[in-house]
Amino acid sequence: MERKILVVAAHPDDEVLGCGGTIAKLSRVRGGGAEVYLLILGEGMTSRYEKREKGMQSMELKKLKSNINAAVKILGIKKTFVHDFPDNRFDSVALLDIVKVVERVKSEVKPDVIYTHHRGDLNIDHRATYDAVLTACRPIQGETVREIYSFEVLSSTEWNYPNSFSPNAYVDISESIDKKIAAMKAYKSELKDWPHPRSGKAIEVLAQQRGCEVGLEYAEAFELIRKIDE
Numbered sequence: 001m002e003r004k005i006l007v008v009a010a011h012p013d014d015e016v017l018g019c020g021g022t023i024a025k026l027s028r029v030r031g032g033g034a035e036v037y038l039l040i041l042g043e044g045m046t047s048r049y050e051k052r053e054k055g056m057q058s059m060e061l062k063k064l065k066s067n068i069n070a071a072v073k074i075l076g077i078k079k080t081f082v083h084d085f086p087d088n089r090f091d092s093v094a095l096l097d098i099v100k101v102v103e104r105v106k107s108e109v110k111p112d113v114i115y116t117h118h119r120g121d122l123n124i125d126h127r128a129t130y131d132a133v134l135t136a137c138r139p140i141q142g143e144t145v146r147e148i149y150s151f152e153v154l155s156s157t158e159w160n161y162p163n164s165f166s167p168n169a170y171v172d173i174s175e176s177i178d179k180k181i182a183a184m185k186a187y188k189s190e191l192k193d194w195p196h197p198r199s200g201k202a203i204e205v206l207a208q209q210r211g212c213e214v215g216l217e218y219a220e221a222f223e224l225i226r227k228i229d230e
Contacts, residue, residue, distance in 0.1 A: 002028065002033060002034065003026075004034065004035050004109055004110060004111045004113070005026060005036045005037065005113045005114075006036075006037045006038075006039060006106065006109050006111035006115075007019060007023065007077075008039045008041070009039070009040050009041070009117070010040075010041050010042050010090070010126050010128070011041075011042050011125065012040055012068050012082075013184065013190045014117070014126070014153050016071055016075070016184045017153045017203070018117070018151030018152065019149075019220055020075055020179065020184065020220075021171065021179065021207065021220050022115070022171045023076065023077060024074075024176035025172075025173055025175065027076030027078075029076030029077075029078065030075075030176075030179070032076075035078050036075070037077065037078055037081070037105075037111065038077045039083070039101075039102065041083050041085050041090070041098060041101060041125070041129055042084070042087050042090065042125055060189075067186050067189070074179055074182050074183040075179060075183050081105050083101050085098065085101075088123070088124065088125055089124075089125075090125040091128060098128060098129070099132045099136050101132075102132050102135075106137070106144075106145070111144060112144060112145065112146050112147065113145070113146065113149070114133060114137060114145055114147070114149070115222070116129055116130055116133045116148070116150060116151070117129045117153065118130065118150040118153075118157050118164075118223065120160055120163070120165060121153060121156040122156045126156055134148070137226075139228065146228045147224070148224075148226045149222040149225060150223040152165050152206075154197035154203065155197040158197070165221075165223065167210070167222055167223055168223060168224050170213070170214045171220050172216045173218045173219060173220050174217040174218045174219075207219060207220065
């Protein structure tokens with residue numbers, strides 16, 4: 001039976017940094033055995049400007065949406081849902097409002113597996129996303145989600161103190177690391193120069209480090225939050 005995977009990300013590019021190699025590996029579009037869907041909760045742009053009204057950066061937001069389309073095509077994502085919660089201000093929104101967006105998409109997709117942010121990230125939007133996902137996926141009768149994983153995002157997970165990300169699950173991305181880096185390059189405004197954590201080299205270095213931890217060339221690491229075996 002074909003699995004359905006839903007990736008829930010706070011911002012555009014978090015899906016690439018967190019599990020881009022895994023998406024490209026598992027996507028049926030890329031020859032894998034799963035349908036992969038993406039929910040991006042935040043608009044991911046306005047916090048960079050002194051005046052944070054979305055209308056003032058409409059051109060930049062249009063470019064960012066174009067970048068999203070390019071990235072998901074590279075990774076092989078079947079369908080993308082994009083919401084517009086305010087960038088770096090998810091704490092200004094009632095958690096219930098975020099939960100309802102996750103529930104609505106989850107109800108449409110009916111995923112078996114969800115990948116989302118780590119509870120200990122420095123970025124407040126990431127933490128709110130984690131809380132919303134766990135709330136939306138309460139293990140009650142009839143819940144379709146059988147597995148939930150947290151991923152790490154460079155320049156957020158490792159910047160918090162103490163860094164509480166403790167991976168206990170790994171995916172070999174030796175054959176899909178190039179897709180991960182190519183998808184990140186699609187986000188032209190987000191890719192930085194080395195030694196910034198969001199540089200192409202830093203992405204590769206982290207994948208090598210995670211691979212070394214489990215005897216692989218390249219890997220992505222996750223925290224398994226919950227798994228329910230039939």
